[in-house]
Amino acid sequence: EKFEGVQDMACDTFLKICVKCRRRFVMLQIGEAEPFLCDLLRNIQTHTNDLESLQVNTFYEAVGLMVSAEPDTARAGDYLVQLMSLPNMKWQQIMQMARQNPMSLREAEPCRKLANILGTNTSVCTSMKGTFQKQLGLIFNDVLAVYKTYSEICSGVIATDGPVAAKRSDVKLMRSVKRQALRLLETFLDKADATDLKQVGIGFVHTMLDPVLGDYSRSVPDARNAEVLSLFAVVVERFGSTVESEIGTIFDACFQSTLSMITKNYEEYPDHRIKFYSLLRAVVKHCFRAICALSPEQISLLIDSIVWAFRHTERNVADLGLNLLLELLNSIQKSEFVNVFHQKHCVQLIQEIVAAMTDTFHKPGFKLHVLILQHLFSIVADTSVLTVPIWDASQKQYPSNEHYVRDSLTGLLSSNFPNMSQIQVQAIVAGMFDLRKDYSAFKNHLRDFLVQTKEFATENNAELYAEETAHQRENERQRLSAIPGMVKPAEMHDMNL
Numbered sequence: 001e002k003f004e005g006v007q008d009m010a011c012d013t014f015l016k017i018c019v020k021c022r023r024r025f026v027m028l029q030i031g032e033a034e035p036f037l038c039d040l041l042r043n044i045q046t047h048t049n050d051l052e053s054l055q056v057n058t059f060y061e062a063v064g065l066m067v068s069a070e071p072d073t074a075r076a077g078d079y080l081v082q083l084m085s086l087p088n089m090k091w092q093q094i095m096q097m098a099r100q101n102p103m104s105l106r107e108a109e110p111c112r113k114l115a116n117i118l119g120t121n122t123s124v125c126t127s128m129k130g131t132f133q134k135q136l137g138l139i140f141n142d143v144l145a146v147y148k149t150y151s152e153i154c155s156g157v158i159a160t161d162g163p164v165a166a167k168r169s170d171v172k173l174m175r176s177v178k179r180q181a182l183r184l185l186e187t188f189l190d191k192a193d194a195t196d197l198k199q200v201g202i203g204f205v206h207t208m209l210d211p212v213l214g215d216y217s218r219s220v221p222d223a224r225n226a227e228v229l230s231l232f233a234v235v236v237e238r239f240g241s242t243v244e245s246e247i248g249t250i251f252d253a254c255f256q257s258t259l260s261m262i263t264k265n266y267e268e269y270p271d272h273r274i275k276f277y278s279l280l281r282a283v284v285k286h287c288f289r290a291i292c293a294l295s296p297e298q299i300s301l302l303i304d305s306i307v308w309a310f311r312h313t314e315r316n317v318a319d320l321g322l323n324l325l326l327e328l329l330n331s332i333q334k335s336e337f338v339n340v341f342h343q344k345h346c347v348q349l350i351q352e353i354v355a356a357m358t359d360t361f362h363k364p365g366f367k368l369h370v371l372i373l374q375h376l377f378s379i380v381a382d383t384s385v386l387t388v389p390i391w392d393a394s395q396k397q398y399p400s401n402e403h404y405v406r407d408s409l410t411g412l413l414s415s416n417f418p419n420m421s422q423i424q425v426q427a428i429v430a431g432m433f434d435l436r437k438d439y440s441a442f443k444n445h446l447r448d449f450l451v452q453t454k455e456f457a458t459e460n461n462a463e464l465y466a467e468e469t470a471h472q473r474e475n476e477r478q479r480l481s482a483i484p485g486m487v488k489p490a491e492m493h494d495m496n497l
Contacts, residue, residue, distance in 0.1 A: 007051060011058040018062040022069040037066045041082040048086075053116040057123040060087075064127025077134060083124065084135050087117045095142055105149055111173035114146060118180035125187045130196030136188055144211045147181045150174040151215040154223045166222040175225065182212070182227035189234045202242055205235055209249060217253040221261045221269075229254060229275035236282040247283060247290035251298070254279065259305055266312060277309050277320040284324060288331045296344070303345050307352050315364050318356075322368035325349070329375050339388045342379060346390050347408055350376050354412065357446070358453060366450075370443045377436040380405045402433060417453055424452070 018025070025036045040047070040063060048056050063083055070076040094113060097104050104110055121139070125132040154174050158165045165171055185208065192200070208231075216228045232250055236243060254276070262273045280302070284291060294302065306328070309321025329349075332341050350373065356362045357369040379386055381402045391404040398404040406429050413425045420428075428449045435441040 007055055011051070011055045011062075015058055015062040015065075018065040022065045025066040026070045037063075037070075037079065040066075041079060044083070045086055053119065056116070057119050060120050061123035061127050064124040068128045068131065073131075076131060080124075080128065080131070080135055084121075087120050088135075088138065091117050091139060091142070098146075102149070105146070106153065106170065106174075108170065108173055111170075111177055115173070115176045115180045118143070118177065118184050122180065122184045122187050125184060125191060130188075130192035132188060133192070133196055133200065136184075140207075143181050143184065144207065147178055148211045148215065150178050151211075151219065151223075154178075155215075155219045158220050158223045163220075163222045175223075178225050179227055182225060182231050186227065186231040186234050189231075189238050192238070197238055202239065205239065205243060205246065209246070213250065213253040217257050221257075224257070224261070224272070226269070226271035226275045229258065229272065229279045233275065233279040233282040236279070236286050240286045241289070244287045244290045247287050248293075250279075250283075251294075255298075255301070259301070263305075263308055266314070270314075273309075273312075273317055274320065277317065277324060280305070281320065281324045281327065284328050284331060288335070291328070291331075292335060292337050299341070300344070303349070307349075310352075310356055310362075310365065313361050318362060318365050319368065322365050322372065326368060326372050326375065329372065329379075333375075333379060333385060338379075338385060342386055343388060343390045346376060346380065346386075347405065350405065350409065351412055354409070355416075358416070358450065366447070367443075370439070370446055373432065373446070374436055374439065374442050377405070377433055381433060381436065406430075406433065420452065 025040075028035055044063070048059055051059060060083070067076055067079040067083060070079060090113060094105075094110050094117075097110070105114075121132075121135065124135070154166075154171055157168070157171055161168075166175075189197070212228055212231065216224050232254070236247075236250075258272055258276045261269045262276060291299075291302070306321050306325050310318045310325065312318045312321065332338055353369055353372050353376075357366065357373075362369075380390070383400070386401055389398070389404075390401050391398055398407065409429050409432070410425055413420070413428065414422065417425070428445075431445045431449075432442070435445050
């Protein structure tokens with residue numbers, strides 16, 4: 001059917017059917033000589049001839065779901081070979097042509113075909129998860145070789161002709177191939193289970209380091225693919241402490257080079273920004289010992305980058321920074337690094353979080369502001385955790401860390417909010433420490449403080465109550481779900497058939 005939108009609808013519907021009924025297609029039905037999947041695979045070229053590239057990918061994802069439902073591992077492997085025979089044939093043709101004439105890879109048509117084939121592989125990998133390993137093994141080395149080739153070409157062109165060259169159609173096509181290659185590798189690592197990852201081994205990661213990470217650090221900013229950051233975030237998440245020895249290499253390649261791109265302003269490189277902080281969060285969560293091994297200068301740079309993130313006016317970036325900071329603080333509290341870290345950064349972080357919390361642009365982050373401040377005040381007041389002074393003893397003496405932070409915070413609030421009396425400020429600071437053990441009371445105290453400020457007095461402060469509103473919605477949903485017929489069928493969970 002050539003009418004606009006009909007093919008898209010048909011492919012999407014086919015995928016939905018396969019999501020719910022995938023097992024039916026690999027079972028032998030009454031009156032049939034073989035499962036429906038066998039006939040489908042034999043005639044797959046006929047079924048896909050009239051489809052656009054994105055529709056082909058949807059179709060392959062759907063058939064991949066059928067293959068994944070086959071309980072016999074050997075038979076599922078045979079099905080996968082049949083399913084990928086056409087893309088693999090096209091892939092080998094392009095590789096053969098490239099061996100004979102490397103310049104052929106710069107032509108538009110091979111670029112488009114490679115991007116489409118990699119997209120098809122990614123779609124099947126999404127469906128088949130770790131069992132896709134057999135297919136990935138067939139093309140893995142070629143994928144890295146193509147990636148490296150296009151990296152060198154793109155970097156050379158952009159370095160010669162300037163950043164404007166990144167917008168040229170030929171460079172865009174080559175970068176799209178690189179992007180699809182990264183997505184394929186990321187999808188496999190993300191979807192594979194622990195057994196599959198064990199079979200692949202850490203060697204899989206080592207093989208990618210120079211072609212992917214090395215290329216990222218060597219490339220000019222406009223030639224760097226943000227997907228490199230998300231790929232290695234998944235590597236860290238899935239391999240955990242196994243890749244701790246490689247964190248230094250990852251940081252050397254990604255950290256400073258990406259920061260120099262994203263801290264120039266709040267607008268450029270939005271994808272790099274999000275994926276950079278996702279990578280940092282993965283490292284903090286899964287390879288914390290590697291963070292402890294960083295130099296004091298690198299730790300300071302890490303903290304500055306986190307502060308820059310939660311200052312950002314884009315909510316998703318600010319939330320990433322706040323969550324990252326909270327996870328970092330929780331990990332540091334349990335480590336031998338706790339005293340050294342808080343001596344240098346505790347007061348700075350309290351000041352920065354208070355500054356963000358009292359900025360009306362950052363109201364959506366109120367819950368995380370509360371959690372971070374509660375954590376920091378609890379650490380400061382607990383002499384069994386923080387056992388050294390965090391103030392500069394050469395300047396002034398204090399009875400305790402709590403007294404020092406109270407004094408610093410009182411001075412900060414007095415200067416920032418001149419409309420408040422000294423008695424009001426002292427009461428606010430006292431409440432922050434006195435109520436730190438009760439989350440609800442502490443949150444209400446901070447909210448009352450914000451409402452008293454001139455900045456929030458005339459604002460709609462509904463976002464400060466977002467947590468309570470969400471609880472009310474969830475309670476209402478649970479109440480309705482307990483009454484038959486009160487929840488729409490579309491909102492109910494379906495059983496796979």
